[in-house]
Amino acid sequence: MPAHRALGGTLGYQTREPLAPGSLVRVPLGKRDVLGVVWSSADGPPEGVDPGQWRAVSATLPGCPPLGDSWRLLVAFAARYYQRSLGEVALAALPPQLRDLQPDQWQRRLAKHRKRSAADSPTHAASPPPTKADPPTLSSEQQACLDALAVATQPTLLFGTTGSGKTEVYLQAAARLLHQDPLAQVLVLVPEINLTPQLLARFAARFGEHLVVPMHSGMTPAQRLGSWLAGHLGQARIVLGTRMAVLASLPRLRLIVVDEEHDPSYKSQDGARYSARDLAIYRAQLESKHGPGCQVVLGSATPSLESWHAAAQGRYLRLDMPSRVGGGPLPTLRVVDMARQPKGTVLPTALVAAMAERAARGEQSLVLLNRRGYAPVLACHACGWKSHCPSCSAYRVFHKLDRTLRCHHCGFTERVPRACPDCGNLDITPIGKGTEQLEEQVTALLGGQTRPDGQAIRVARMDADTTRQKGSLEAQLDRMHGGEVDVLVGTQMVAKGHDFRRISLVAALNVDAGLFASDYRAPERLFSLLMQAGGRAGRDASLGAHAEVWVPTWNPGHPLFAALQRHDFAAFAAQQLAERQSAQMPPMSHQALLRADARTQAAAQAFLLAARDAARNLPGAEHVTLYPPVPLTIQRVANVERAHMLLESVSRPALQHLLAQWHPVLATCRSLPQAKGLIRWVMDVDPVSIQ
Ligand code: ADP
Ligand code: ZN
Ligand code: ZN
Numbered sequence: 001m002p003a004h005r006a007l008g009g010t011l012g013y014q015t016r017e018p019l020a021p022g023s024l025v026r027v028p029l030g031k032r033d034v035l036g037v038v039w040s041s042a043d044g045p046p047e048g049v050d051p052g053q054w055r056a057v058s059a060t061l062p063g064c065p066p067l068g069d070s071w072r073l074l075v076a077f078a079a080r081y082y083q084r085s086l087g088e089v090a091l092a093a094l095p096p097q098l099r100d101l102q103p104d105q106w107q108r109r110l111a112k113h114r115k116r117s118a119a120d121s122p123t124h125a126a127s128p129p130p131t132k133a134d135p136p137t138l139s140s141e142q143q144a145c146l147d148a149l150a151v152a153t154q155p156t157l158l159f160g161t162t163g164s165g166k167t168e169v170y171l172q173a174a175a176r177l178l179h180q181d182p183l184a185q186v187l188v189l190v191p192e193i194n195l196t197p198q199l200l201a202r203f204a205a206r207f208g209e210h211l212v213v214p215m216h217s218g219m220t221p222a223q224r225l226g227s228w229l230a231g232h233l234g235q236a237r238i239v240l241g242t243r244m245a246v247l248a249s250l251p252r253l254r255l256i257v258v259d260e261e262h263d264p265s266y267k268s269q270d271g272a273r274y275s276a277r278d279l280a281i282y283r284a285q286l287e288s289k290h291g292p293g294c295q296v297v298l299g300s301a302t303p304s305l306e307s308w309h310a311a312a313q314g315r316y317l318r319l320d321m322p323s324r325v326g327g328g329p330l331p332t333l334r335v336v337d338m339a340r341q342p343k344g345t346v347l348p349t350a351l352v353a354a355m356a357e358r359a360a361r362g363e364q365s366l367v368l369l370n371r372r373g374y375a376p377v378l379a380c381h382a383c384g385w386k387s388h389c390p391s392c393s394a395y396r397v398f399h400k401l402d403r404t405l406r407c408h409h410c411g412f413t414e415r416v417p418r419a420c421p422d423c424g425n426l427d428i429t430p431i432g433k434g435t436e437q438l439e440e441q442v443t444a445l446l447g448g449q450t451r452p453d454g455q456a457i458r459v460a461r462m463d464a465d466t467t468r469q470k471g472s473l474e475a476q477l478d479r480m481h482g483g484e485v486d487v488l489v490g491t492q493m494v495a496k497g498h499d500f501r502r503i504s505l506v507a508a509l510n511v512d513a514g515l516f517a518s519d520y521r522a523p524e525r526l527f528s529l530l531m532q533a534g535g536r537a538g539r540d541a542s543l544g545a546h547a548e549v550w551v552p553t554w555n556p557g558h559p560l561f562a563a564l565q566r567h568d569f570a571a572f573a574a575q576q577l578a579e580r581q582s583a584q585m586p587p588m589s590h591q592a593l594l595r596a597d598a599r600t601q602a603a604a605q606a607f608l609l610a611a612r613d614a615a616r617n618l619p620g621a622e623h624v625t626l627y628p629p630v631p632l633t634i635q636r637v638a639n640v641e642r643a644h645m646l647l648e649s650v651s652r653p654a655l656q657h658l659l660a661q662w663h664p665v666l667a668t669c670r671s672l673p674q675a676k677g678l679i680r681w682v683m684d685v686d687p688v689s690i691q
Contacts, residue, residue: 022066160321162535215241375430
């Protein structure tokens with residue numbers, strides 16, 4: 001099978017010698033020569049195929065062990081389940097550089113890799129890895145979980161509050177496994193690239209640097225190939241990466257950890273839209289069937305309702321760690337009623353005072369706002385002009401630092417006009433607030449207050465704009481850890497996972513949108529964000545006693561806050577699941593979303609309507625609800641009109657059955673005259689967001 005996006009299935013090739021399934025080869029495809037994977041091999045061609053039509057494999061990649069059965073089964077499953085071609089999924093699973101290497105280049109690269117790894121590990125690969133840092137003695141809760149994991153046969157949901165020491169459980173579970181099986185491999189998944197450095201450091205400190213490799217899209221192609229080889233050749237004991245790592249070739253995979261399993265980043269949003277968490281579950285089953293057994297652990301303080309429900313049904317084993325390490329309490333929630341604040345309040349006075357108080361004690365505060373830039377809209381009050389993006393149904397965001405208007409959807413950037421482009425009014429004003437403005441305002445509000453050393457309070461900002469340059473994220477994290485920052489303003493990216501020791505106050509702004517959003521998953525996200533954010537506060541037990549989470553809101557009576565105040569995820573989940581049950585929504589039902597992009601909204605919808613009519617006539621369609629096509633919330637991006645239609649069924653197999661039959665039909669719908677102008681269609685199975 002040539003690894004190529006556009007190919008549906010496998011192609012036939014001849015070889016002189018039989019090749020093992022999973023072997024990497026170079027094959028001719030049209031006029032090109034591309035990387036391929038031997039999917040299956042036979043002595044002769046299948047009946048009715050003329051072997052004379054088959055071209056010959058051009059070369060093999062010498063010294064490369066074939067990809068394993070379970071890897072191929074995983075790729076095949078992912079392709080089938082997510083409605084993509086085998087070639088595309090295989091391609092996504094292999095390091096990009098592998099595609100370009102000719103056999104001689106490959107040989108040199110492999111030799112270099114082997115030489116380097118031999119230098120790295122003086123010990124024989126089969127001896128147990130040296131334990132570097134001394135592991136701490138586990139708390140009784142941690143120990144109980146580790147003991148339960150030793151005998152667990154199901155996927156395990158580690159429900160541990162923030163700071164309960166889940167990572168330590170992963171570390172010791174990995175250590176125990178490697179002690180039993182020195183050749184075992186462990187896969188640790190994290191939701192975001194920026195969480196890898198810290199966790200990588202912890203694993204490397206425990207297991208030794210050369211046994212732990214990272215795997216994520218922020219690495220150079222050469223680094224990615226190096227990590228992939230270390231995994232594929234069985235040299236790496238621990239592979240730590242983002243969702244793409246779930247497809248890594250790990251011939252002796254025995255343990256998969258999915259940290260922060262609730263995080264929507266585990267669902268890919270382009271190409272094959274797979275869920276790394278769901279594939280991890282599937283992969284563990286496959287590896288167990290074809291090898292010595294593989295466990296999977298999902299960890300979270302706020303599990304996805306899918307996993308929570310699976311545990312309630314007994315499909316997953318739930319292990320609880322309700323206490324923080326060292327016994328520190330969880331932070332107190334302070335819900336501030338904005339209706340009682342003076343009109344135009346940016347930050348409640350009491351909150352500003354609380355931040356100043358902390359800074360005066362040498363403690364840190366974190367202020368979260370999930371909107372980067374200075375202001376989301378720029379407007380002219382004289383004529384009503386707003387900073388629309390010409391190509392999208394969205395506003396361009398005002399960035400003050402470089403005085404630009406930037407569209408966060410299509411990237412279109414222009415300098416801020418001096419005057420209103422429509423009426424010439426000089427007084428165009430920002431509406432609403434982003435992190436850039438918040439940083440400015442917090443700095444102003446805290447002006448005149450000092451730190452213990454008598455210096456002014458230092459405010460910093462961390463978001464996608466400040467961390468774009470290579471190394472800048474690490475530098476900013478270091479400054480934060482080093483106590484050089486007193487108040488950090490940032491987007492969600494700082495709320496997740498970081499182990500900041502000196503934060504004793506977290507404020508989350510603008511949360512009301514999450515309470516009433518049209519997306520039914522919004523409350524789940526908000527709860528988890530606030531819980532995660534709170535998890536940043538008071539991680540040091542000495543600060544824990546007065547750690548606080550502040551939430552300014554116009555809806556202080558919302559039940560979500562009541563559950564959060566009690567740190568009662570179970571109550572929140574029960575309430576949400578009851579709602580999902582009564583509305584027959586996931587996880588009680590299963591969904592797929594067919595999206596169409598077209599030159600016009602009419603064409604997008606016409607294609608979807610035709611597709612819907614066609615689906616109705618397929619056998620088994622009565623078990624699936626086909627909703628009418630609707631435009632996306634942001635209907636137009638980069639001059640492309642977007643619409644989608646939802647499919648839903650209480651039966652996953654029924655939905656899968658329909659999708660499999662539907663797939664070839666969609667190609668015919670595309671050529672209908674009313675769908676003229678259709679650019680592409682995309683299937684999203686188990687979508688995490690329907691907007
Ligand atoms: P979580 O992943 O649940 O948020 P971590 O595993 O990061 O929690 O643990 C929080 C902090 O507690 C870390 O700094 C970790 O080193 C420390 N820690 C974890 N377990 C123990 C233990 N048994 N004894 C002492 N410190 C621990
Ligand atoms: Zn104007
Ligand atoms: Zn745009």
